[in-house]
Amino acid sequence: MAPLDFCDKVSQSFKSLCDRADIGYTTFMRTTEPRHKEAVAALWNELLKNGYIYKGKHEGWYAVSDEAFYASNQVEERFDEVTGEKVMVAIESGQRVEWTTEENYKFKLSAFQNKLLQWIENNPKAIVPSNRRNEVVSWIQAGLADLSISRLRSRLDWGIQVPNDSEHTIYVWLDALTNYLTATGYPWIEDSAEKEAWPAKVHVVGKDIVRFHAIYWPAFLMAAGLPLPTQILAHAHWTMGKQKMSKSRGNVADPFEILDKYGVDPVRYYLVRDGGLADDGDYSEDMIKKRYKKDLAGQLGNLLNRSSSSSLNPEGVVPGLAGELDERDVTLHQALSQLLPTFDEAFENREFNKGFSAVFDMLAEANRHFTDNEPWNLVKDPSQKARLDTVLHYAMESCRIAGILLQPVMPTKMNHLLTRLGVAQDKRTLADAQLSGDRRPLGIDSGVLFPRL
Structure with missing residues (x-):
């Protein structure tokens, strides 16, 4: 091929990938x-x-x-x-x-x-x-x-x-x-x-x-x-099987196939979470599946679905938060309060994986808090309405703050999540990623955020 014809072809493939990857x-x-x-x-x-x-x-x-x-x-x-x-x-x-x-x-x-x-x-x-x-x-x-x-x-x-x-x-x-x-x-x-x-x-x-x-x-x-x-x-670079990717060896990944298989936002999340900055990252489809099932569906999607379900939240609202801090909420309250400065520092140091790791550490604590407080039992007792509201508030606040911070890698999915939580478009900036006691109605439910693979 003539050099220009060859470069036109290669350039177009990169343009197509940018479009496909929402870049x-x-x-x-x-x-x-x-x-x-x-x-x-x-x-x-x-x-x-x-x-x-x-x-x-x-x-x-x-x-x-x-x-x-x-x-x-x-x-x-x-x-x-x-x-x-x-x-x-x-x-x-x-x-x-x-x-x-x-x-x-x-x-x-x-x-x-x-x-x-x-x-x-x-x-x-x-x-x-x-x-x-x-x-x-x-x-x-x-x-x-x-x-x-x-x-x-x-x-x-x-x-x-x-x-x-x-x-x-x-x-x-x-x-x-x-x-x-x-x-x-x-x-x-x-x-x-x-x-x-x-x-x-x-x-x-x-x-x-x-x-x-x-x-x-x-x-x-x-x-x-x-x-x-x-x-x-x-x-750094992506390797596969700890070896440099090479067409002759066959240890390469087709980005278009991977995006079609797992979805754009989950792949973007995996690439930034596990991609090597100082040292090479070893590419693995098993790790994409693990991140998808454990982090995205298991932690974030699961907490959102449970806390906003009509069985626990028939009013369809994010309950307000009132009163003094209960000792049962201290650990999660602190995790949410400390997340923004931790995340911001990680990004300023270009340690993106540390920033996203901190988000999911917080979500792990939020899921523990939700399970330990057993809202499915609280909803059966009218006298526990205030406690139920507090538990639901912390769960949905955890999802909201995570949703704001995850926007750089999952813009489409996090737009759906934040819309579902009733978060206004002008309340999705870095400065908004901190605890709020506000009550607000939930938004449109756009379906399962991370469906089963």
């Missing part, structure tokens, strides 16, 4: 777009004007598939089981490298070694998690050589031409990283409102491309006199 975006960038070519040319010319680009001879270990040169300490000799010969490969990607010499344009990356280290020291949360930051620091401290930022067009015609030099193609990573600027309308006109979108608060990237985002990209921005992103969040 919204303001811009879906294609580096083949005219606006991007304009932005890349503008950044190149800025780097050139500021004296950070020069033409020179470059030689080193080059990986064709990575489109990257590697230093001697970034390659090693390995035995190729297929050919039976010893070959040199890039340690980072495992791709074969060949010794190559050519003339191309170079970026003065070496000039930014101390500046990059200073940036990281002054901004300890600039690269997270900490193991990735430490990795980047060690790379920089090992020494930064000037970076080859063009390839001969005779060898690589797929890409953006170097401005005013038809013999060279701009290096893929200088091209690709610029897409973040392109999305904000760069090169900006004076007083452009789009300019306010830069710098980015968080770049979310995979750990295998952290070098490009945490060393090359900040250096390019410094050289162009542009602000640096506030944070680079580098997540």
